[in-house]
C-alpha cells in the first residue's frame with residue numbers, strides 16, 4: 001500500500017510536505033523524471049524586469065555546503081506568468097509557488113499583482129532575504145520598517161492566494177521579523193534563506209566569488225535553520241515552511257518536530273536533481 005504523506009497548507013493539499021526550494025529547481029521543467037511526486041515546487045525568484053544576475057564565478061563549493069551569488073538571474077514576471085508557469089502546468093499538478101524578488105515595495109507589489117492573477121500559481125512567496133543583490137532582498141528583510149512596508153504593499157495586491165514571506169537568517173532576531181510579517185498580514189513564513197558567507201582563493205588572495213559574498217546553503221546550515229524554525233514557529237501563529245540544509249527524510253521529520261508545516265529542499269537538488277524524490281521515499285519508509 002502507498003503511504004499517505006499528504007498535508008494541508010493554507011487550505012491546499014500537498015501530496016507530501018517536501019517542496020523544491022526556489023532557485024534550485026529552475027521552473028520545474030526539463031528534468032528526466034516525473035516531478036509530480038514532489039509536494040510543491042517553488043520557482044526561481046522573479047523580478048519585474050529580466051535580470052542577467054551577477055558576474056561569474058558565482059558559485060563555490062564548501063565543506064558540507066555551497067556558496068552562491070547568482071543574484072536573481074530571471075526572465076522577468078511577464079515571462080514567468082505567460083510562459084514558465086503554463087509550461088510547468090502541462091506536466092505538474094502539485095502546488096506551485098511563485099518566488100517574488102524586488103528592489104522596492106512598488107516592484108514587489110507589481111510582481112505580486114501579476115502572480116496573483118496567474119491561474120497556475122497556488123502560493124506567492126515573497127523573497128525579502130536574497131543576500132546577493134546590493135539593494136532590495138536581504139537589505140529589506142533585515143530592516144523592520146522596510147520589511148513591514150514590503151509585506152504591507154504585497155498584502156494589498158495579493159487577494160486570491162496565500163502570501164508567504166521568506167525570511168533572512170542574517171538578522172539578530174528572526175522571530176521579531178517573523179512577527180512583523182504576521183502583523184502585516186502574511187499567511188505564512190519560509191524560514192529561511194541562505195547565510196551570508198565568503199571564500200578566498202589561496203593562490204590569488206582574492207575572494208572566490210566575483211560578488212565577494214554569497215549565500216551559504218547545504219547540510220552545514222541544517223542546525224542553524226532548525227533553530228530558526230523553532231524560534232519563529234514558537235513566536236508566530238502562522239504556518240512556517242522550514243528551509244535550510246535538508247538532505248534526508250530524517251531532516252524533514254526533525255524540521256517538522258521543530259514546528260515546520262512543510263519543508264523545502266534546496267542545495268541537495270543541485271547536487272542531485274532527484275534529491276526531493278529520494279527524501280520523499282525515505283519519509284514514506286519512516287512514517288508510521
Ligand SMILES: Cc1cc2nc3c(=O)[nH]c(=O)nc-3n(C[C@H](O)[C@H](O)[C@H](O)COP(=O)(O)O)c2cc1C
Nearest residue numbers: 021022023045068127193217218244245265266267
Ligand atoms: C543556486 C541557488 C539559487 C537560489 N535562488 C533563490 C531565489 O531565487 N529565491 C529564493 O528565495 N531563494 C533562493 N535560494 C535559496 C534557497 O531557496 C534556500 O532558501 C537556501 O539554499 C537554503 O536551503 P538549502 O540549504 O536546502 O539549500 C537559492 C539557493 C541556491 C543554492
